[in-house]
Amino acid sequence: MAAHIVVLGAGYAGVVAAKMIAKDPSTRVTLVNAADRFAERVRMHQVAVGQRVRERSIAELLAGAPVEFVVDRVVSIDPDRHEVGLTDGAPIPYDTLVYALGSSADEDAVPGAAQHAYPLAGRDDATRLRAKLDEGGCVTVVGGGLTGIEAASELAESRPELKVRLVTGGALGAALSERGRQHLRRVFARLGVEVQEQARVAEVRADGVQLSDGRHLPADTVVWTTGFRVPDVARTAGFAVDEHGRMVVDRTLRSVSHPDVYAIGDAAAAQRQDGQELRMACATGLPAAAHVARTVTDRLAGRTPRTLRFRYVNQCISLGRRDALVQYVRADDSPRELVLTGRFAALYKEFIVRGALAAQRHPALVKLTPRGSESA
Template sequence: MTTTPHIAVLGAGYTGVATAKLLAKRTGATVTVINNRDRFVERMRNHQLASGQQVRHMPLRDLFKGTGIRLIIDQVMRIDADERQVALASGAEPVRYDLLVYALGSHADLDAVSGAAEHAHAVAVAEQAERLRDQMRTASTVAVVGAGPTGLETVTALAETYPDRSVRLVTSGGLGDTLSERGREHLHRALDRLGIQVLEHAKVTKIDTDGLLLEDGKHVTADAVAWTAGFTVPKLAHEAGLAVDDRGRMLVDGTLRSLSHPDVYGIGDAAAAHTQDGHVLRMGCGPGGLAAACAFHAITNRLAGRIPKPLRVTTDALCISLGERDGILQPTDLDGSPRGKVHTGRPVAMIKKAVLRATGWYNLRYPTLAVVAARQG
């Protein structure tokens, strides 16, 4: 590696921005960030965007101002892991690197069901959340597919914003399967209060212009469809010959370094980070932040000739907003099993708002806070 290494960071989501700024500040490395849009997207607020709320506009150049980071707005087309370079869609000169941080995140799997790509809106993508917002101005019925955290936050935001519309939640499993009994009871009451019709154990097989077709042959009418039922990751790591799991997530060790290419680190949803006891961190901003902090420590330690410590995470938690004044905070084990006391109601809504402010404002500008939050063994 060169005396002054060049670190390329692919992706400028929560983990990519924080890691790039930390590396630029704490190392002597030259840092380049490549992202396909010129603004930061607060993905955790996309359900608010879809329901018509105002979301902050944050240009990446403002976030990186004064850091010395080189920002390239372009689409990554290919990673040449042997030559250590990244090809861009614009045809510009490939970006060479000494170390690569792969932080491309995840996106909605709209290929999972026939018609989803043509007729559904993926709330995970800001532009599609905006299109759902526009469609909601005239839609009389809306169906949200998927009852994970994103689906629950989306359906409750829409129902609260549009109390005069028919709002339906369709899930292939049971409602609140990952919650404790008390958590499930609160969730059912919250959806009932908002007038949301819930269809449990209903597998969607097709989406068309006027709604959903279920596996049992039932048709669910909907003028607008929000898709939150599944997520996938970019294929770039697999295509580059990097070790990946059966979902395409980069396989990394306890320091977030690729199992097959030691000059590559994977953080966030696009990497399968394992804890010391073998659990894989779930996709999500919280686990992604811990992984990013661990990767930062690992890179800086190795550059300084020190042996880095592996990621250590022992517990997790789901913090789900259910509209502006309600929510559920469910502590869990790393396998997703509920544990401890579940918290509900307005206090959780306030906690979630504080989390959104921290991740969407303070941590982006002062990412050292994320490092403090990381637990190292």
């Protein structure tokens, strides 16, 4: 009898893992996701400013692969009964489980964020923000990570009638090289983005943000791009998780507490071979999906799976539609001085984004993406 593999979550990592596992004729694969549309999260800042970003159905991306697709929300996992509980449907039994439920914005990080701020984690978030932007005025983006930088750049370029401010708890572009930081500052100056560095938000209010030093920054719209949270499903089910609720996995991406369960993507606490934690990104999720697919099929065939060996290559940051920053990094993700900027970098970033989507249809492309690499 074919082994029943259930994959939870149809994000960048989940779709690839399901399709690659399904290539093994000894498996029967079920993919479960709360929505029937694929969320191209790396383009949500484009959706927010009104650019046309085509929606794809997950059924379209599965494109005839032998994967049963179930649209329902996962509410529980019973590891003793080997069952996944759903909101509407009957429980789904599994022989092997791949946990890829992803992450969302942490709107409970400070008081008022859930009530007054606008996250950018999904299309619904971006659509809601787009409607709010039509009111005009000042927009404050909270968070100096890649999402915040991309959002502030896109807003300032596409909606020049808005006053755009970025608030970051550290230095702008702290993870970049000196050349990268210089380019980022030049672009922000050209676009007119105000930057508040070393500024921590203590509260979000209807009329702006209150900083921990007592200052109030007025804003008509607050965009929340800092912090994350993962579903509490793994913790509630009794799996070993870290302080954020991400499933703790070994070097093959298998749960350290439940050997018939694997985790990939944002909801997994995975590490490089040197013990460094892998950051939450497509650059991590896609290679991890390919690796876990091989690991699952190897174990089913009685082969000893290889461990994950992973290195980073670059970070790609869009700065509007006509500029970008490609920061080359060492294997551990620390920055080199080498960067690409300008129009060529923008084209490169667009190539990477399109490649991440193309990999959903053709998972073999994962080995060709230059954002990160995985080998065993």
